[in-house]
Amino acid sequence: AQSVSQHNHHVILSEAASLELGCNYSYGGTVNLFWYVQYPGQHLQLLLKYFSGDPLVKGIKGFEAEFIKSKFSFNLRKPSVQWSDTAEYFCAVYSGAGSYQLTFGKGTKLSVIP
Amino acid sequence: KAGVTQTPRYLIKTRGQQVTLSCSPISGHRSVSWYQQTPGQGLQFLFEYFSETQRNKGNFPGRFSGRQFSNSRSEMNVSTLELGDSALYLCASSLDKANEKLFFGSGTQLSVL
Numbered sequence: 015a016q017s018v019s020q021h022n023h024h025v026i027l028s029e030a031a032s033l034e035l036g037c038n039y040s041y042g043g044t045v046n047l048f049w050y051v052q053y054p055g056q057h058l059q060l061l062l063k064y065f066s067g068d069p070l071v072k073g074i075k076g077f078e079a080e081f082i083k084s085k086f087s088f089n090l091r092k093p094s095v096q097w098s099d100t101a102e103y104f105c106a107v108y109s110g111a112g113s114y115q116l117t118f119g120k121g122t123k124l125s126v127i128p
Numbered sequence: 129k130a131g132v133t134q135t136p137r138y139l140i141k142t143r144g145q146q147v148t149l150s151c152s153p154i155s156g157h158r159s160v161s162w163y164q165q166t167p168g169q170g171l172q173f174l175f176e177y178f179s180e181t182q183r184n185k186g187n188f189p190g191r192f193s194g195r196q197f198s199n200s201r202s203e204m205n206v207s208t209l210e211l212g213d214s215a216l217y218l219c220a221s222s223l224d225k226a227n228e229k230l231f232f233g234s235g236t237q238l239s240v241l
Contacts, residue, residue, distance in 0.1 A: 050230075057131075058218070058232040104171065114184040115161065116230065120170035 016041040016109050020119035027095055028127050035090040035122050037105035046108040047088040048116065049079055053101045061103070064088065075099070097128045130154065132233035134219050140239045146207040149236045153200050153221030160202040161230065162194060165216040174217075177202055178224070206238075214240045 021036035039045065049061040062073025069081040079090045088105060102123045106116040133152040141147050153160050162174040173186035177196035194204040200221075206213055216237050220230040 050232075057234045058220075058230075060229050063229070106171075114159075114176040114178075115173040115186065117173065118163075118171040120168070 016107060016117050018105050018107050018117050018119035020103075020105055020122050022122045023120075024123045024125070026125045026127065029097055030094050033090070033092040033095045033099070033124070035103055035105075035124070037088045037090065037119060038086050039088070039105075039107045039117075040086065041107060041109050044110055046110075047079075047081060048106040048108070049073065049077070049088075049090050050104045050106060050118075051101050052104070052121075058104070061090070095124070095126050097126045100124060100126045132219055132221050132231050134217075134233035134236050136236060137234065138237045138239075140241065141209050142241050143209055143211060145209050146205065147209060147238060148203055148205045149217055149219075149238075151202045151204075151219030151221075151233060153202070153219075154231055157221035157223055157231070158200050159222045159224055159228075160196055160200065161220045161222075162202070162204050163218045163220065164188075165218055165235070166214075171218065174204065209240045211240050214238060 017040045019038045047064040050058045051061045052058045061077055062071050064071045064081045072078045077092050081088050102121045104121045105119040108116050135150045159178045161176040163171040165171050175185045175194050176183050180196045191207045196202045216235040218235045220232045222228040222230050
């Protein structure tokens with residue numbers, strides 16, 4: 015069965031610091047990869063996704079992620095975080111036809127200190 | 129366009145009872161997925177429905193069941209509730225496939241006492 019690992023449970027950063035959240039998955043075939051974000055009091059929403067092509071994908075609010083196939087990784091980055099980025103971030107993988115499900119990591123809580 | 133609507137927002141039940149949660153997807157969306165979210169485990173897949181058919185089921189006991197109606201609305205039922213069933217139950221809808229963008233509802237917070 016496929017699985018998704020997010021390395022950090024809780025990350026605390028000061029405003030303007032750079033962010034990198036790790037995500038690794040275990041599945042040998044073709045995957046679609048996602049990052050979802052849950053802001054306090056709000057529902058989960060899509061941040062960005064990778065299906066194919068350029069392994070560096072850009073999402074909303076200045077976020078980007080890089081797919082490294084050889085490392086089974088899809089790390090999320092942002093050059094300069096803001097207080098409004100405080101949220102929980104979930105990495106997810108879709109492994110192809112027939113599964114009809116996303117497998118999520120356990121999430122990384124990001125706290126940005128003004 | 130209205131988002132995904134889940135009712136009720138909060139539920140308190142006691143062990144042994146059963147509960148039914150409801151989800152209305154975005155208009156035009158035919159796929160509805162359910163997830164259980166807990167602080168320690170993140171989001172775990174329960175099941176996915178499309179055109180009233182369950183296409184996939186997660187690794188949960190048979191006490192967890194669901195269905196989808198012809199208007200794409202979906203319900204999930206948990207029978208014989210256990211303390212460990214306390215969680216946020218999220219519903220998500222998409223046009224067709226799970227690898228499309230999922231739109232999530234705000235969830236139903238279930239507390240089992």
